[in-house]
């Protein structure tokens with residue numbers, strides 16, 4: 001939630017460029033860590049440029065520490081860039097960071113600002129801070145709590161809820177006082193499937209009814225493939241690719257992912273083709289993951305299931321490529337993205 005001076009959302013976007021909602025050019029941000037004299041500088045954003053179009057669900061995907069939160073905190077005006085430009089609906093956010101609160105609803109990773117309030121008061125207060133009159137703030141509060149199935153938690157303090165419930169309550173607060181852009185930093189972390197569905201349904205509704213643009217931070221590949229129109233893949237503070245999930249996956253077209261899960265561990269005596277493949281596999285405990293051609297995958301499955309190694313096999317799966325495979329193809333780190 002942004003907690004800056006109460007302001008109404010602008011009636012019409014000013015001077016917005018074409019169909020861009022948010023344009024970032026050459027953004028650089030370093031953090032200092034450690035004590036004075038011994039402090040080191042971490043370049044969290046290293047020249048990021050991207051454009052989020054109006055009405056799209058745009059994702060920032062990348063492993064821990066890639067620089068996603070640093071980027072969105074600059075978009076929300078909470079962090080000042082060292083260099084670069086940010087334009088949101090025609091507003092220069094570097095020169096006027098206070099304007100971000102009028103343009104976007106933000107769900108950050110922390111809920112501490114709301115912890116002392118009840119769920120209902122958190123939602124109402126967000127609406128008031130965004131310039132809604134009391135009556136409208138209360139009616140929007142009631143509508144959003146009903147929409148997200150939060151009525152039974154309305155009188156509970158946000159800080160005493162479970163992780164998933166707290167996330168949903170903060171999401172509700174971000175929705176009150178409708179903004180043209182929603183910036184959601186890992187909104188569904190810790191949520192059960194019912195709450196996740198409620199979040200995505202609420203996002204879809206706003207997009208359909210108000211043309212809301214959504215910028216979503218995630219390191220969950222499945223979620224990214226399901227909900228995003230376009231995605232920027234971040235790694236070590238840089239955008240290493242930006243396209244639709246489908247086109248990114250086309251980078252690894254013609255490859256499949258074969259997983260072999262052994263009952264205990266892989267047998268000492270493996271068929272030669274399988275033993276040779278082991279050197280290229282990612283091995284995590286009993287699980288071997290191999291990215292290969294469909295022909296080789298079929299041959300390996302046939303060899304394993306037809307011979308004595310089959311007795312040692314617990315399970316196998318053969319799947320089409322995911323965004324994680326595309327990320328690895330682009331030079332990403334093995335295991336950096338969550339499945």
Ligand SMILES: Nc1ncnc2c1ncn2[C@@H]1O[C@H](COP(=O)(O)OP(=O)(O)OP(=O)(O)O)[C@@H](O)[C@H]1O
Pocket residue numbers: 031032033042043044062063064065066067068069070071219
């Ligand atoms: N306040 C800070 N002080 C010092 N270093 C920071 C600070 N915030 C972030 N960093 C560092 O900057 C880099 C980028 O962090 P950031 O939180 O932007 O990554 P992220 O992609 O959002 O990661 P995650 O998926 O874990 O949330 C990391 O190396 C992190 O340790």
